[in-house]
Amino acid sequence: MKRDKVNTQSGFTIIEILVTLALIMLMVPALTLGLSTLTQLNNRARDLTLISIISENKIESLRSIGFNSIDVGTVDFSDELPSEIASPKSASYTVTENNGIKTVDITVQYSDYRHNRTINYKSVISETGVGQ
Numbered sequence: 431m432k433r434d435k436v437n438t439q440s441g442f443t444i445i446e447i448l449v450t451l452a453l454i455m456l457m458v459p460a461l462t463l464g465l466s467t468l469t470q471l472n473n474r475a476r477d478l479t480l481i482s483i484i485s486e487n488k489i490e491s492l493r494s495i496g497f498n499s500i501d502v503g504t505v506d507f508s509d510e511l512p513s514e515i516a517s518p519k520s521a522s523y524t525v526t527e528n529n530g531i532k533t534v535d536i537t538v539q540y541s542d543y544r545h546n547r548t549i550n551y552k553s554v555i556s557e558t559g560v561g562q
Contacts, residue, residue, distance in 0.1 A: 470543060477515050477540060478549070484511060485536045485551040488523060492534060497557045500534075502527050516541040531556045 488507065492500055504524045511519050519540040526533045536551040 474542060477542065477547075480512055480515055481538045481540070481549050482551075484521065485538065485549075488536060489534055489551070489553045492523075492525075493555055497532065497555055500525055500532055500555065502532070511538070511540075518546075530558075 488510075502525050504522055506520070506522045508520045508522070511521050517540075519538070521536070521538045523534055523536045526535075532555045534553045534555065536553075538549045538551075540547055540549075
């Protein structure tokens with residue numbers, strides 16, 4: 431009488447386990463680096479959005495006080511920057527007048543992951559209306 435031997439062993443071989451561990455070891459640092467990069471990009475986008483909002487609000491507040499009430503010169507408004515923007519940070523605007531048009535130049539400087547960044551905005555305000 432012949433008996434057929436059937437292999438009833440199931441599971442993973444040591445080679446399969448080692449290959450899987452090697453793949454996991456390669457993927458974890460890549461995923462960590464990707465998450466770190468995403469965090470930096472998210473923070474940069476947040477900073478740019480906040481700076482844009484602050485700058486637009488400053489221009490609108492100048493427009494609302496009226497052309498004749500806007501003084502020519504430079505004004506520092508660093509204390510109005512939100513705490514979420516990394517230090518060192520500073521913000522100022524300069525108003526110049528030429529032929530009935532006042533030009534407002536806003537400059538915001540801040541730190542972005544060991545790099546100093548400067549963002550500039552410009553707008554014009556006239557006696558008869560508003561321009562950009």
